[in-house]
Amino acid sequence: DSGVTQTPKHLITATGQRVTLRCSPRSGDLSVYWYQQSLDQGLQFLIQYYNGEERAKGNILERFSAQQFPDLHSELNLSSLELGDSALYFCASSPYRGMNTEAFFGQGTRLTVV
Amino acid sequence: AQSVTQPDIHITVSEGASLELRCNYSYGATPYLFWYVQSPGQGLQLLLKYFSGDTLVQGIKGFEAEFKRSQSSFNLRKPSVHWSDAAEYFCAVGVYNTDKLIFGTGTRLQVFP
Numbered sequence A: 001d002s003g004v005t006q007t008p009k010h011l012i013t014a015t016g017q018r019v020t021l022r023c024s025p026r027s028g029d030l031s032v033y034w035y036q037q038s039l040d041q042g043l044q045f046l047i048q049y050y051n052g053e054e055r056a057k058g059n060i061l062e063r064f065s066a067q068q069f070p071d072l073h074s075e076l077n078l079s080s081l082e083l084g085d086s087a088l089y090f091c092a093s094s095p096y097r098g099m100n101t102e103a104f105f106g107q108g109t110r111l112t113v114v
Numbered sequence B: 001a002q003s004v005t006q007p008d009i010h011i012t013v014s015e016g017a018s019l020e021l022r023c024n025y026s027y028g029a030t031p032y033l034f035w036y037v038q039s040p041g042q043g044l045q046l047l048l049k050y051f052s053g054d055t056l057v058q059g060i061k062g063f064e065a066e067f068k069r070s071q072s073s074f075n076l077r078k079p080s081v082h083w084s085d086a087a088e089y090f091c092a093v094g095v096y097n098t099d100k101l102i103f104g105t106g107t108r109l110q111v112f113p
Helices: none
Strands: A005-007 A010-013 A019-024 A031-038 A042-050 A053-057 A064-068 A074-078 A087-094 A109-113 B003-005 B010-014 B019-021 B024-026 B032-038 B044-050 B056-058 B064-068 B073-078 B087-094 B101-103 B107-112
Touching (some): A019 A087, A019 A109, A031 A074, A042 B101, B003 B101, B010 B019, B044 B064, B073 B087
Antiparallel strands (some): A031 A087, A064 A074, B003 B024, B019 B073
């Protein structure tokens, strides 16, 4: 158990809908990262927050947004969903600003868009 | 641009056999290097990491990796594979002075009894 909690574990929704994925980082970790894992794209970095502020952006679509709350949990919002958004979404946390030291991953949320 | 290449998409070995998973990186300076493992239905778990110093790094579960600057490689090895090692393995490079961690496409390991 990495100490990072993601909910829900599975989500099935229709195209055009909006969903929210939730991540609770390890106790004391200030950085939260979101990754998307799909068969054709592999692991893609989406976005990072550090202590409530957006710190880095990767290949995140405009239809996607995220935030980190004062209690350090984070939410990833996906809207106007398309079939191609079906993927495993991982949250990771780190005690540091960067994950290039060590990061701890949650078990992921599997999103299926039908 | 930085990149990580794992040339083997899928590897099959017999239990008890030795294992080597290949990883090559492209980066202008000495990178931070990592190997992560993802078991079915699980998140990624860090196996080992290299930042500097001894180029042979020991990790958890009996894994080790060797950093070879001349070959831009960071191959993962295990002398004797166990059935529980069946998983997907990701090599990653951390870019110094940034927050970026770039993953390879992964190698799926299958272990036969």
